[in-house]
Amino acid sequence: xxxxxxxxxxxAIHELLEMAVLSTLRPSTRLLQIIFVLLILRSRxxxxxxxxxxxxxxxxxxxRLSAAELTEILQQIYVKESDGSxxxxxxxxxxxxxxxxxxxAAEVLASNAKHFPIQSSDSKKSKALLDPRFVRALRALLFxxxxxxxxxxxxxxxxxxxxxxxxxxxxxxxxARLDGIIVRDLVRADARGFLRGLGFWxxxxxxxxxxxxxxxxxxxxxxxxxxxxxxxxxxxxxLSKYPDLRYYRLGLGVGTAGDKTSSEGKDANGxxxxxxxxxxxxxxxxxxxxxxxxGLYGNLMKPTLDLVLFxxxxxxxxxxxxxxxxxGTYYATVRILKAATPAFGKLAAAEAKLEGDxxxxxxxxxxxxxxxxxYDGGARERDILTGAYMALIRHVNFIYKIRIAYEWTEDYVIxxxxxxxxxxxxxxxxxxxxxxxxxEEVEHGSSSIPSSSGNEAIASRTETYISNRRLLLxxxxxxxxxxxxxxxxxxxxxxxDRLYTLVSNLYAVKPASNGSSLPTSSSGLENxxxxxxxVDIGVPGxxxxxxxxxxxxxxxxxxxSSNDKSSVYxxxxxxxxxxxxxxxxxxxxEHLMITGSNGxxxxxxxxxxxxxxxxxxxxxxxxxPHSLLVVPQRVYMPVGTxxxxxxxxxxxxDFLEKGLSIESRDDGSGNSIRFILESVxxxxxxxxxxxxxxxxxxxxxxxxxxxxxxxxxxxxxHRPKFAILDECTSAVSSDVEGRMYQHAKDLxxxxxxxxxxxxxxxxxxxxxxxxxxxxxRWTLAHIGKDAVLTPLSEAEGEEGGLWLGFNREIATLERxxxxxDGWEMRLKELDALLKVxxx
Numbered sequence: 001x002x003x004x005x006x007x008x009x010x011x012a013i014h015e016l017l018e019m020a021v022l023s024t025l026r027p028s029t030r031l032l033q034i035i036f037v038l039l040i041l042r043s044r045x046x047x048x049x050x051x052x053x054x055x056x057x058x059x060x061x062x063x064r065l066s067a068a069e070l071t072e073i074l075q076q077i078y079v080k081e082s083d084g085s086x087x088x089x090x091x092x093x094x095x096x097x098x099x100x101x102x103x104x105a106a107e108v109l110a111s112n113a114k115h116f117p118i119q120s121s122d123s124k125k126s127k128a129l130l131d132p133r134f135v136r137a138l139r140a141l142l143f144x145x146x147x148x149x150x151x152x153x154x155x156x157x158x159x160x161x162x163x164x165x166x167x168x169x170x171x172x173x174x175x176a177r178l179d180g181i182i183v184r185d186l187v188r189a190d191a192r193g194f195l196r197g198l199g200f201w202x203x204x205x206x207x208x209x210x211x212x213x214x215x216x217x218x219x220x221x222x223x224x225x226x227x228x229x230x231x232x233x234x235x236x237x238x239l240s241k242y243p244d245l246r247y248y249r250l251g252l253g254v255g256t257a258g259d260k261t262s263s264e265g266k267d268a269n270g271x272x273x274x275x276x277x278x279x280x281x282x283x284x285x286x287x288x289x290x291x292x293x294x295g296l297y298g299n300l301m302k303p304t305l306d307l308v309l310f311x312x313x314x315x316x317x318x319x320x321x322x323x324x325x326x327x328g329t330y331y332a333t334v335r336i337l338k339a340a341t342p343a344f345g346k347l348a349a350a351e352a353k354l355e356g357d358x359x360x361x362x363x364x365x366x367x368x369x370x371x372x373x374x375y376d377g378g379a380r381e382r383d384i385l386t387g388a389y390m391a392l393i394r395h396v397n398f399i400y401k402i403r404i405a406y407e408w409t410e411d412y413v414i415x416x417x418x419x420x421x422x423x424x425x426x427x428x429x430x431x432x433x434x435x436x437x438x439x440e441e442v443e444h445g446s447s448s449i450p451s452s453s454g455n456e457a458i459a460s461r462t463e464t465y466i467s468n469r470r471l472l473l474x475x476x477x478x479x480x481x482x483x484x485x486x487x488x489x490x491x492x493x494x495x496x497d498r499l500y501t502l503v504s505n506l507y508a509v510k511p512a513s514n515g516s517s518l519p520t521s522s523s524g525l526e527n528x529x530x531x532x533x534x535v536d537i538g539v540p541g542x543x544x545x546x547x548x549x550x551x552x553x554x555x556x557x558x559x560x561s562s563n564d565k566s567s568v569y570x571x572x573x574x575x576x577x578x579x580x581x582x583x584x585x586x587x588x589x590e591h592l593m594i595t596g597s598n599g600x601x602x603x604x605x606x607x608x609x610x611x612x613x614x615x616x617x618x619x620x621x622x623x624x625p626h627s628l629l630v631v632p633q634r635v636y637m638p639v640g641t642x643x644x645x646x647x648x649x650x651x652x653x654d655f656l657e658k659g660l661s662i663e664s665r666d667d668g669s670g671n672s673i674r675f676i677l678e679s680v681x682x683x684x685x686x687x688x689x690x691x692x693x694x695x696x697x698x699x700x701x702x703x704x705x706x707x708x709x710x711x712x713x714x715x716x717x718h719r720p721k722f723a724i725l726d727e728c729t730s731a732v733s734s735d736v737e738g739r740m741y742q743h744a745k746d747l748x749x750x751x752x753x754x755x756x757x758x759x760x761x762x763x764x765x766x767x768x769x770x771x772x773x774x775x776x777r778w779t780l781a782h783i784g785k786d787a788v789l790t791p792l793s794e795a796e797g798e799e800g801g802l803w804l805g806f807n808r809e810i811a812t813l814e815r816x817x818x819x820x821d822g823w824e825m826r827l828k829e830l831d832a833l834l835k836v837x838x839x
Contacts, residue, residue, distance in 0.1 A: 065094050071693050075641060076652045104236040108148075115140045116504040134493045137500035142293065145233045145503075146226045154225050158297070161218040165298060168211045169305040175204060215302075219294050227290035234282055234503065242611055243511040249612075250275060250509050252540050279363070280356025281502045288352070289499055292492040299485040306478035333413055337486065340409040342402050344487055349494035351399065354392040361388050410484075512611040513622060528625065530609060530722050530752070531583035535620035536776070537604050538574045540613055575616060576601030578776030582768065583623070584750055586721045591751040593761055596770030602754045605768075606630060606724045609752070627721040631714070631728040635707040637698040642689055645698055646673055646713050660717075662692055676716045679743050680709040681736055704731040712740050719747055726754045734759050 065073070070091055078086045078101070088099040119133055147154045178200060185193035240246045275281070365372065365381055372381055577600075584590050594602050607613040608622060610630045615622060638648050643662065647655045664672045673692070677683045686692055689701070702710065708731050715723050723744065729737045734757075741763040744751060753760055761767065761783065771777045 065091060065096060074695075075643070075693050078651070078653065080653050104233055109237060112144050113507045115144050116500070116507045118504050118508055119500070131493065134496060137496050138492075141230070141289070141496065141499060141503070146229055146290075146293065148229075154222065154229065157218060157222045157225060161215065161222060161298070162301065164211050164214050164218065165302045166305060168208070168215060169302065171204065171208050171211060172306065175208065178204065215298060219298050222297075223290045223294035226293060227287055230286050230290060230499075231282065234286065234506075237503070237506050238278070238282070243513070244509070245512055245612065246506050246509045247278075249512065250278070250506060275502060275505055277353070277356030277360050278502070280352065280359055281498060284355065284359075285352055285495055285498050285502075289492070289495045292488065292495060296485060296488050296492060299481055299488060303478035303482040303485065307482070329417075333417070336413055337410060340406055341486065341490065342406060344490035344494070346494060347395075347399050347402075348491040349498055351392070351395055352495065352498060354388070354395055358385070358388045358392050361385050406487075513614045528586045528721070529583060529623050530625050530628065530750070531623040532580050532605075532608070532615075533621040533623070534617070535577075535580050535608065535622065536575050536616040537577040537580060537601055537608050537613070538616045539576070539604070575776045576604050577770060577778055580605070580778060582766075582780060584722070584752070584766075586625070586750050587748065588750075590766060591745070591764040592753070592766045592768060593764040594752065594754045594768045594770070595756060597772045600770040600772035601776075602770060603633070603726055606726050606752070606754060609724060625722055628724070629715055629718055629720040629722075630724040631711045631726060633727050633730075635711045635728070637702070637707060637710075639695075641693050641695050642686060642698075643673065643692045645710055646676065646717055648714060650718075673717070676713050679716055680713045680740055682706060682709050682713065705733075708732050709736070709740070712744075715744060715749065716747065720749060722750045722752065724752045724754070727756075730755075730757075738763070 073089045073091055073096065076089060078088045080086055081100075085100060085102045088101050090097040090099055119137070147158070149155065178197060182194060182197040182201065185197055238247050238250075361384060365385070372378065582592065584592055594605060596602055604613065608615060609624065610628065611622075611624055636648075638644060640648075643652070643655070650658075659671075661672045662674065664674045674683065674686075677685060685706075689696065699707075708728055711728050715725075729740065732740070737757075738759070741751070741753075741760065745763065751764065753764060765783055767781050767783060769779045769781070771779070
C-alpha cells in the first residue's frame, strides 16, 4: 500500500511541478511579448505625440506658406530685432520656423583677448600627457568660447550627459550582480529564482538601453552645440567690420599687435607668416575639435567611473592581495602603452594641413576654371592636385604604418594581458580562500561535508566568479577605452593647437588706422574730406631696414653739403609712393584721376585711402570719410538673388529700411532699383534672367562688361560722398563708360579714378601721375592750370617739366580756339580775294 501510494504520488508531483513552472512562465512570456512590441514601436511612440501636436497646431492656425510668401522669406532671410539681434527665417514643412541669432558682444570679444596670447613656438615640448601648452589652449577654447558659463545650454547638456554616464556605470554594476545571481540560481536548480532573475534582467534592459541611446544622443547634441558656439564666435571674430577687417589683414600676415619674435625667428603670431587655408580651420578643424571634446568627455568620465566603482566592488571579494595586483596591472598597462604611443597630435595637425592644401587646390580650380580653360591648363592643374593629394595619401599611409605596432601592442595588452590578469585576480578568492578553508577543516578533522552545504558553496563560488568575471570584463573594457582615450587626447591636442593658433592670431591682428582728425574745430567736416598728408605707401610687411647704406638713397634738397640734416632718405626697397599729399572736399567739384604704369602703386593708394593698409611712416596722416565706397578691379558677385547683386553689402532688411522700391514709381523720382539698372544699361537683366528673386551663380552668368556695370550700379544705389573706382570700367565701351561717369557726377559723388584711359581725363579736375622709377616720386597736376604739385624739388626734373609742358600745351590750344572766329573771317577774306583774281 505504501509502495503503491508512493508510485501514485510520483507522477502527480511531477505534474504539479510542471504546472507551477508553466504558471510562473506565463507572466514572463507576456512580459516578453509586451517588451518586444514596445521595442518595435518605440520610434513611433516617441514621434506620435510630436506629430499629433503639429497636426493640431496646423489645424488651429490653418496657415500654410504660399509660393509668394516662400519666395519673400528666401529673399529676406532674417528680420532685425529692436535689441540688435536677428531672427533667421527658415521654411520648414510649408511653415515658418524662426531661429534667434545673437552676435557675440564686442565686450566679450575684447575681454577674451587676454586668454589667447601668442604661444611661443618652442620645439622642446613636454612629453607628458597633460602638456601645459595643450592644457592652456584647451582651457581657453573650452571655458571661454565653447562653454562660457555654467548657465549656458552647453552646461545643462553636460550635466544631463554626466547623469546618464553615472547611471550607466551603476546599471553595469547591477547587471554584473544580477548575472551572478542568475547563474547561481541555475546551479542550484532553483527554477523560480532563475525565472525571477530573468524577469529582472529584461526589466533592467529597458533603462539600460535607453541610457545607452541617450548617451550617444547627448554626445552628438553636445558636439553640435559646441561646434555652433565655436563657429559663431570665430565668424564674429574673423568677419569683423572696419577697422578690424581680420579676414583681410590676417591674409596679409601683417598688423600684429606685438613685434616680439620667437626662437625660430618668426613674429609673435607665428609669422613669417600667413595662416593659409583658414576655411580648413573653420570647417573641418572646428568640427573635429567639437566631436573630439564631446567624445573625449564621455570616453574619460565613463571609464574613470567604471574603474572607481568596479575596483571598489572587486576589492571586497579580492581582498588586499588582489587589489594590489589590480593596481599593478593598471600601472604596467599605462607604462607599456605610453612607451609605444607615437606623436598622434603632430600627425593629426599635419594631416589637417595637407587636407586643407588639397581642398584649397580644388577650390582654386573651381574659382579660376575659365582662366585655366583659356590656357588649356587642365593637365598642369591635374599634376598640381595630384601632387597635393599624393602628399596627403603618403602621410595617411605613414600614420597607418606606425599604427600597426601601436595597435598590436594595444590589443595585446588590453585583450590578452588584461584577460590573463583577470583570470589571475578571479582565482584569488576562489583558490587561495578555498585552500585556506580546506586546510582549516582538515586540521579540525571535519573532512566530510554534507552534500547540500557543498552545493551551496559551489553555487556561492559560481556567483562570485560570474560577478567578478563580469566586473573584470567591464573593467577591461573601461581600461581599454581609457587607453584609446589617450590616443584621442593626443589627436585632440593637434587640433586644439591649430584652433588656438587661429584664434590667437585673429586677436593679434592690429586693427587698421582709423585715420586722422582734421585740423579744424568743426568735427562735422571730418566726413567731407578725403586726403593724405605726407604718407609713405608700401606693401605691408616690408618694414624699413636700419642699414642706411643699403636701403636708403640720399636726395639733395638744394644744399650741396652732404651733412645737411634736411636731406631726405628714400626707402627705395619698400616704398612704392613717398611723401604723398592730396585733398579732395565733397561738393567742391574736384575729381582725381590716378595714372601711371603697371605695378607703381596706384591700387596701393586706394587701399590706404580705404583703410585696408596703413601708412608706412608713423607721421603720415590719412583723412578718411565715413561715406566711402571702393569698386575694385575684380567685381565680387555674392551668393544670392539678382537684387542682392545690386544692393550688396546691404541685406534685404537694409534695403527695406532705405525705402527704395524695386520697380519705377509714377512720381519719376528715380529712387528705384529699375532706374539704377537702366542708368548702367542693364535694364534688360530682370526679364532675361527670370526676375529679381532669381538665384544663380552670377559670376558665371554675367559677362565681364555686365559685371563691371553691376559694380557701378552698386555705387548709384549706395550714393556715397566719395567713390574710388579702380579700373572698374575697363571692359565697358567708351560711350557707356562716359555716361556712367557723368551720372555719378550728377549724383554729387566725388570720384577718385584709377585708370590708364585718356578718355576719362575730361571727367576729372586733377591728375596724379606715379612715375614708377623706383624712388616713389609722383606729380599732381590740375588740368588746365600751370600748377604742378610734387614732393620736394622734383618738379624741376624731366617729369615735372613734362607735366608743365602738358598744361602749357592745353593753355596754348585754348588760346588758339579763341582765335578760331578771327581765322574764319580771314579765311573768308582770302576766298573773296581769290574769286576776284579768277575773274
